[in-house]
Amino acid sequence: MRKFLPWIVVGGILLIAVFWFVSIKNGAVKTNQEVNKEWGNVETSYQRRNDLIGNLVETVKGAADFEKSTLEAVTSARASASQVKIDPTNITPEQLAQFNQAQSGVSSSLSRLLVTVENYPDLKSNQNFLKLQDELASTENQILTARTRFNEAVQKYNNYILVFPNSMFLGNYKEKPYFDAVAGAEKPVDVKFNFSNDKK
Numbered sequence: 001m002r003k004f005l006p007w008i009v010v011g012g013i014l015l016i017a018v019f020w021f022v023s024i025k026n027g028a029v030k031t032n033q034e035v036n037k038e039w040g041n042v043e044t045s046y047q048r049r050n051d052l053i054g055n056l057v058e059t060v061k062g063a064a065d066f067e068k069s070t071l072e073a074v075t076s077a078r079a080s081a082s083q084v085k086i087d088p089t090n091i092t093p094e095q096l097a098q099f100n101q102a103q104s105g106v107s108s109s110l111s112r113l114l115v116t117v118e119n120y121p122d123l124k125s126n127q128n129f130l131k132l133q134d135e136l137a138s139t140e141n142q143i144l145t146a147r148t149r150f151n152e153a154v155q156k157y158n159n160y161i162l163v164f165p166n167s168m169f170l171g172n173y174k175e176k177p178y179f180d181a182v183a184g185a186e187k188p189v190d191v192k193f194n195f196s197n198d199k200k
Contacts, residue, residue: 021169024165024166024169024170025169025170027160027166028157028160028161028166028170028173031153031156031157031160031161032089032157032173034153034156034157035088035150035153035154035157035176036088036089037153038146038149038150038152038153038154039086039088039091039150040088041146041149041150042143042146042147042150042179044146045139045142045143045145045146046081046103046143048139048142049106049136049139049140049143050078050081050082050106052132052135052136052139053074053078053106053110053136054078055132056113056129056132056133056136057071057074057075057113059123059126059128059129059132060113060117060123060129062123062126066116066120066123067116070109070112070113070116071113073109073112073113074106074109074110074112074113076109077102077105077106077108077109077110078106078109080102080105081102081103081105081106083102084098084099084102086099088176091176091177092177093177096177096178096179096180097180100179100180110136114133117129147179150179151178151179154176154177154178155178157176158175158176161173161174161175162175
């Protein structure tokens with residue numbers, strides 16, 4: 001029995017090493033899937049905003065003399081933003097910056113649209129418009145939450161694949177970028193209105 005003892009010890013060590021390696025790989029898969037899930041939530045939140053904007057534009061079109069250029073700017077920004085698609089498994093900082101910039105264009109044009117509404121008392125009292133405006137404000141909060149959770153998932157993933165000794169075995173897993181604020185994002189987009197004052 002003693003002559004087999006070294007082989008048993010070596011076999012045990014190898015078995016432990018295999019389980020350890022499998023555990024590291026499985027951990028990478030789980031954290032990567034968490035990033036993918038949170039990215040899906042980000043896209044869902046932005047899609048909800050795009051859908052609401054479509055309804056908002058149709059409501060605003062009811063104002064016969066509403067500025068055509070303002071509506072066109074919102075529609076164009078919305079269409080451009082929907083063209084930017086990202087695969088979260090191969091996301092790059094450049095892709096995320098492009099996505100972020102496109103969505104920022106939507107926010108900017110939407111803000112201009114809503115500011116222009118101040119000149120249209122009928123729109124300001126339109127119940128459908130008010131409901132859509134409230135839903136947009138709620139959706140902006142959902143977007144913020146989704147982006148925050150995405151960044152948290154990315155941090156967990158990056159920490160997992162970059163720490164030693166995991167990094168020795170996970171060379172095919174690449175570091176993922178975080179959502180950063182776009183330039184000028186420190187200035188909040190004003191989508192709140194005082195609907196109690198009609199234009200005089």
